Amino acid sequence: MSQPMSREAFEAKLRAIGDARYHDKHPFHGMLHGGDCTQDQVRAWVLNRYCYQAAIPRKDAALMSRCEEIEMRRAWRSRIEDHDGSAGEEGGIARWLRLAEAVGFDRRYVASMTGALPACKFAVEAYVRFVRDATLLEAVASSLTELFAPKIHRDRIAGLLRHYEFADENSLAYFRTRLDQAPKDVAFGLAYVLEHADTAEKQEAAAAALIFKTDVLWAQLDAIYGAYVSPGVPPPGAWAPGEGLKDVDRHG
Template sequence: MAAPRPTLTRAELAGALHAQASRYWDKHPFHVRLHAGGCTPGEIRSWVANRWYYQRHLSAKNAAIVSACPLPAVRLRWLDRIAFQDDGGLDDWLALAAAVGLTAGEVLDERHVLRGTRFAVDAYVSFCRTRPWLEGAAAALTELFSPKHMTDRVHAWRTHYDWIEPAGMAYFDNRIPVVEQDSSFTLDLVLTHAVTREQQEAAIAALAYKCDVLNAILDAVDYAGTAR
């Protein structure tokens, strides 16, 4: 019988989590084209409308993590994520939608949301509802990679797509400093509570899974754009 593998040190686990950056959606061909100025207005509108479906489900997945977590201090801190979305974040996303030429009605009725987006987002919410809370928290660690990506997005949009109303960037301007704080908290949380090799590997797998979810959304948007 093989001996169990030793647990990773905090530094080793942190390194393994950071290494998932290679799977993050900033490398997806759609995002590469988007940041290079190669997307049409219709493709940008499709991205915003489909990303809305993800945005509006964040509070549900965060509530699932809160409900499963036995630690009061963590629950209280995690509730801030729900507050951000429900107390301005979703409104800021609708402002972005307006800035790219979408009406609130067509975003809210989700007529532009693609099947692939629905499957990916619904699966992510189900994951957070059915897996241990620590895995749900680990999946959120895509926030380790998102501040720079969002900063690059704002710069790219202002450079290449001057037809987008500047006021539409409020979501990103408000979210970047928040996600920087959230990522530090969540990383420490996972490093502290993933104490067995099984938990550590599950945390790494959860983050890899979340990267796959995000890329699946872009797969759907990219395919829909090229199929027209």
């Protein structure tokens, strides 16, 4: 049996996975943040990314359903609250729907996921099932893409504000809020993984889980790129530009 890496070396390995594989490297994000997306390409991204947002509380509940430690369940609970919101307090899913409206969609159309790309839905459900079925350590490790999220959120806020008319503090509230929430979440998750991955085998499994999660994110952008950039052929039944818009945008 090989020895486990030191905590520092293992953390560096996890961070290197982000450097190599996080979806901020995907060409679609380059286009999006650089102002090179058409209005419909932005819409395609907002529409499809909704599937991911909507699934996050189910994923976090699946993790909690595996977790035998009261203190850990309590700590994890805030993620669900952050996304689902509370009585009189909007959550991340509702904030994403504000973004959807800002780019012209009828929010009910987006929430229905009718026009979302099957490949995006498959990727998201693969994530929920992974968290439900893998070890608790792997489930937590798969959340560690949050290590890399603050940078993409900052780039996104800056890029969208600079390049797109729909972008303002209201429509981008989702990203602004995540900048506050993600660091607390990731501090807990990273500490858990560093503590519990105490053999070489577990470190390997945790790293593989994080790689899996980068695949989940990347696969969604591949699907969006294929359907709406190049070759630009949406699969049968997927959203076609013009569909699902608010009346004012449809006729305006």
